[in-house]
Amino acid sequence: MITMELKILNEFGIHARVASRIVRCASSFASSIFVKKESEVFDLKTVLGVITLNAKYGESLTVEIEGSDETVAAKTLEELFAMKFGEN
Template sequence: MIVEQFEVCNELGLHARVASRIVRELSKFESNVIVKKEGKDFNLKSVLGVMTVNAKKGDVLTIEFSGSDEAAAVEAVRVLFLNKFGEK
């Protein structure tokens, strides 16, 4: 298991379009990807899971990756966050 923290830097946070991008990217991996926020777990491989996180700009999310390709999944998520999910 790998645990990383990522800051939401895009203006609108984790909204529907971003959720779709995250799920589409993570569907390429076998690993489970769970975000922990306020004592709750949310599945980042589900649009509903991403939307329910309700993360806003500036929120720091703790994300757990577990599975055979977890290192590659971490890198994919890192790229998404660094590129602000393709937004400005």
């Protein structure tokens, strides 16, 4: 299992378009991918899970990835967050 902290760097946080990008990315991997925020756990492979996060600019999220392709999944998600989900 890989656990990492990812920070929301885009100005508008996670909204519908960003949620769609995250789900598309996470769903391309066989590994389970979950986010912990406060005491709740959200599945990054479901739009409802990602939208429910209600993550704002500057927040850090604890991401847990477990599965056969966890290393590649972690690197890909890290890059997606770092590039602000393709937004400026």
